[in-house]
Amino acid sequence: xxxxxxxxVAIIGVGQTKHSSHREDVNQPELIHEAVxxxxxxxxxxxxxxxxxxxxxxxLFEMIHQPDLWHVLGTGAYGKDSIRxxxxxxxxxxxxxxxxNLVASGMYDIVMAIGFQKLQExxxxxxxxxxxxxxxxxxxxxxxxxxxxxxxxxxxxxxERAKRAAMMYRIIMDKHACLNPNAHRAFGLDFDQxxxxxxxxxxxxxxxxxxxxxxxxxxxxxxxxxxxKKAKELxxxxxxxxxxITIHREETFNIFGYHKNYPVxxxxxxxxxxxxxxxxxTNPLEYFDVFEMYDPAAWWGLDWLRDFFFLKGDEHLRLVxxxxxxIDGSMPINPSGGxxxxxxxxxxxxxxxxxxxxxxxxxxxxxxxxKEVKHALASGFGGTMWTVLMMLEKELNW
Amino acid sequence: MEYWGVKVxxxxxxxxxxxxxxxxxxxxxKFGYDITGEGKWKIIVSEGLLEVIKTDDISDCVAxxxxxxxxxxxxxxxxxxxxxxxxxxxxxxxxxxxxxGKTAKMFKKYVPKKAAMSTRDYILDMFGTLVSRFQPxxxxxxxxxxxxxxxxxxxxxxxxxxxxxxxxxxERAEKFTVKLEVQDAKDWVDVMLGKVDAFSLxxxxxxxxxxxxxxxxxxxxxxxxxxxxMASGTPEQELIVLKKIISVDQKFSTGPVMGKFLNALKxxxxxxxxxxxxxxxxxxxxxxxxxCRVRVDEWVEVGPKGQVRYMEYVxxxxxxxxxxxxxxxxxxxxxxxxxxxQGNDTFAHLIRRxxxxxxxxxxxxxxxxxxxxxxxxxxTGSIFDIKxxxxxx
Numbered sequence: 001x002x003x004x005x006x007x008x009v010a011i012i013g014v015g016q017t018k019h020s021s022h023r024e025d026v027n028q029p030e031l032i033h034e035a036v037x038x039x040x041x042x043x044x045x046x047x048x049x050x051x052x053x054x055x056x057x058x059x060l061f062e063m064i065h066q067p068d069l070w071h072v073l074g075t076g077a078y079g080k081d082s083i084r085x086x087x088x089x090x091x092x093x094x095x096x097x098x099x100x101n102l103v104a105s106g107m108y109d110i111v112m113a114i115g116f117q118k119l120q121e122x123x124x125x126x127x128x129x130x131x132x133x134x135x136x137x138x139x140x141x142x143x144x145x146x147x148x149x150x151x152x153x154x155x156x157x158x159x160e161r162a163k164r165a166a167m168m169y170r171i172i173m174d175k176h177a178c179l180n181p182n183a184h185r186a187f188g189l190d191f192d193q194x195x196x197x198x199x200x201x202x203x204x205x206x207x208x209x210x211x212x213x214x215x216x217x218x219x220x221x222x223x224x225x226x227x228x229k230k231a232k233e234l235x236x237x238x239x240x241x242x243x244x245i246t247i248h249r250e251e252t253f254n255i256f257g258y259h260k261n262y263p264v265x266x267x268x269x270x271x272x273x274x275x276x277x278x279x280x281x282t283n284p285l286e287y288f289d290v291f292e293m294y295d296p297a298a299w300w301g302l303d304w305l306r307d308f309f310f311l312k313g314d315e316h317l318r319l320v321x322x323x324x325x326x327i328d329g330s331m332p333i334n335p336s337g338g339x340x341x342x343x344x345x346x347x348x349x350x351x352x353x354x355x356x357x358x359x360x361x362x363x364x365x366x367x368x369x370x371k372e373v374k375h376a377l378a379s380g381f382g383g384t385m386w387t388v389l390m391m392l393e394k395e396l397n398w
Numbered sequence: 399m400e401y402w403g404v405k406v407x408x409x410x411x412x413x414x415x416x417x418x419x420x421x422x423x424x425x426x427x428k429f430g431y432d433i434t435g436e437g438k439w440k441i442i443v444s445e446g447l448l449e450v451i452k453t454d455d456i457s458d459c460v461a462x463x464x465x466x467x468x469x470x471x472x473x474x475x476x477x478x479x480x481x482x483x484x485x486x487x488x489x490x491x492x493x494x495x496x497x498x499g500k501t502a503k504m505f506k507k508y509v510p511k512k513a514a515m516s517t518r519d520y521i522l523d524m525f526g527t528l529v530s531r532f533q534p535x536x537x538x539x540x541x542x543x544x545x546x547x548x549x550x551x552x553x554x555x556x557x558x559x560x561x562x563x564x565x566x567x568x569e570r571a572e573k574f575t576v577k578l579e580v581q582d583a584k585d586w587v588d589v590m591l592g593k594v595d596a597f598s599l600x601x602x603x604x605x606x607x608x609x610x611x612x613x614x615x616x617x618x619x620x621x622x623x624x625x626x627x628m629a630s631g632t633p634e635q636e637l638i639v640l641k642k643i644i645s646v647d648q649k650f651s652t653g654p655v656m657g658k659f660l661n662a663l664k665x666x667x668x669x670x671x672x673x674x675x676x677x678x679x680x681x682x683x684x685x686x687x688x689x690c691r692v693r694v695d696e697w698v699e700v701g702p703k704g705q706v707r708y709m710e711y712v713x714x715x716x717x718x719x720x721x722x723x724x725x726x727x728x729x730x731x732x733x734x735x736x737x738x739x740q741g742n743d744t745f746a747h748l749i750r751r752x753x754x755x756x757x758x759x760x761x762x763x764x765x766x767x768x769x770x771x772x773x774x775x776x777x778t779g780s781i782f783d784i785k786x787x788x789x790x791x
């Protein structure tokens with residue numbers, strides 16, 4: 001059984017900005033307004049129809065206290081109920097979960113979630129480091145950068161194969177980004193560059209190289225959620241929210257023992273197990289048609305496939321090596337180009353939900369996957385060790 | 399005469415193209431222009447239509463603008479402030495001043511035609527201006543910088559910096575401090591013009607830095623920003639970006655549990671607290687075991703020696719959030735299993751910088767490199783009462 005819901009909820013509108021590192025042409029409310037206008041237009045409603053605004057970003061990055069108040073001119077929250085959410089990298093998916101809950105509860109008929117970040121206006125690595133325990137770990141941490149996953153994959157599968165697979169993943173994401181006009185970074189990489197890039201791209205931490213890591217973007221995303229009744233009245237192609245789950249673990253770094261007798265329970269795997277079990281999904285790889293994954297770096301994207309889809313041995317490597325995760329493959333991952341291409345952090349995880357919804361509708365344009373999308377999955381990830389998963393459906397039939 | 403490359407007649411000749419009927423709504427009038435030494439023009443506005451005539455007969459105009467050619471062109475291309483020119487008497491309006499004001503909304507801005515510069519032109523101009531853009535106060539005492547710009551439009555240049563002077567030669571120095579290799583000259587032009595950021599090129603493998611990366615990252619300070627000679631036409635509006643630096647004093651209470659742990663460091667002791675249920679040892683100590691959700695009261699002394707289970711080998715020069723200083727790289731941040739601990743009860747700290755290449759992580763029952771803490775002489779109850787861990791040999 002999916003978790004108990006008072007009433008069904010659907011996504012009826014999606015909007016986003018062009019994401020870029022050069023948005024000096026607009027201030028924060030103006031940037032947000034671009035996404036809000038696009039979402040309202042997409043849903044064919046006006047701001048008057050929206051009952052509640054759920055606003056999200058990471059305040060520590062721009063260092064603006066109560067940004068939702070400054071942003072009112074762009075969000076349209078004037079005179080409406082409004083909530084601000086800040087949960088790190090997961091902000092965007094938490095916005096979607098909260099909006100779903102607010103509509104399902106019966107409190108509001110139409111809720112707009114807005115995720116936003118203007119990373120050029122602050123210092124991201126400084127901001128992330130300042131989120132760590134000030135008494136101890138803040139002194140040691142390097143933002144969100146870690147080479148540990150690269151180390152793990154290399155330990156398990158050997159240096160050559162691991163580095164190759166990670167770079168394949170990276171290039172596939174770039175190929176997808178090249179199809180998405182809103183993506184921040186689309187380099188035009190090709191598979192014949194695997195060898196060169198895996199050895200020459202500047203190193204950040206261990207085998208985590210510059211090319212593997214996500215961008216720092218300016219951008220905003222808005223998604224409109226409606227009750228079943230409203231959705232059926234207003235939308236020709238509502239996208240139904242089936243279920244979602246949020247899992248955390250203790251905020252410390254006691255996961256580096258590397259001893260087989262002391263396995264580390266990863267939040268992605270745990271979240272996927274719980275969510276799929278209660279929805280009677282035994283083979284997620286078969287069930288889902290597309291997955292918009294929060295993949296902050298190529299090594300993580302590669303490694304996490306195994307956690308989310310319960311894969312064994314080197315199955316996740318083979319999915320990448322055989323290009324099955326490409327837009328026309330058996331399990332397309334991030335046809336939008338994902339987080340490595342585009343990362344306005346407060347909007348990033350909401351973009352996963354928005355892009356998954358566009359895929360279900362068949363409205364993703366040049367990066368629409370070529371087969372029908374009935375079941376889509378979106379994930380969020382944040383510091384430290386947070387997972388959010390959301391399931392979207394074309395038909396209201398589960 | 400040309401002013402900023404623009405003739406007075408250019409402004410009048412383009413008026414029909416720049417005319418905005420919506421800005422001329424309700425205006426039916428003739429306006430005159432008497433440009434000293436250049437001639438006289440008359441424009442006739444009627445029902446959203448415009449006619450421009452070069453004529454000496456402007457006596458029937460409702461208002462006439464009188465000024466010199468430089469001021470007229472300057473105002474039209476944004477080089478001269480119109481209000482200031484009027485206030486200072488450089489521009490006079492004879493006749494109906496209020497009516498003349500309506501001409502301000504009638505025309506789109508004049509944009510000077512650009513003569514195109516090729517990639518090769520840009521490359522030559524960039525290196526031609528390099529020495530004049532040198533800022534000795536930001537430069538190192540001595541450095542040799544090689545620019546290896548590929549493609550048909552590229553070339554090889556070497557900048558020799560010594561004692562506050564910079565010399566550029568079109569040659570390839572064999573010994574250099576840092577070398578920039580860019581595959582395609584066009585990409586380098588885009589970087590210099592601010593259209594593409596250098597990291598994108600590096601990421602995409604279209605450029606590489608050989609030698610001292612830190613110096614390459616400072617090139618933007620050593621040389622003033624390159625100004626695009628083609629960018630003389632003023633943009634629609636200058637985009638202003640305000641810069642701010644926040645500096646905040648902070649203090650954090652440790653509480654009794656973390657306080658006990660930190661106090662012990664003063665005595666060169668590392669104390670963990672042990673969960674009564676699962677038996678794990680928490681480092682640093684915490685009041686409650688988050689796995690078992692029980693209070694953790696038992697204290698045990700561990701280490702101080704131990705073995706490295708995993709080390710982050712950090713190349714990226716991350717700023718120290720406490721001081722704002724950029725850390726020296728590479729450095730090693732390790733998860734150390736102190737003697738007396740097990741499983742994932744690791745302790746995070748730094749490794750002596752000159753030893754990081756010799757550190758090996760442990761796996762299962764195989765031990766990683768054995769290490770010991772190096773204590774600070776003046777200990778205050780902080781993480782840096784331990785300077786770092788070094789190899790125990």
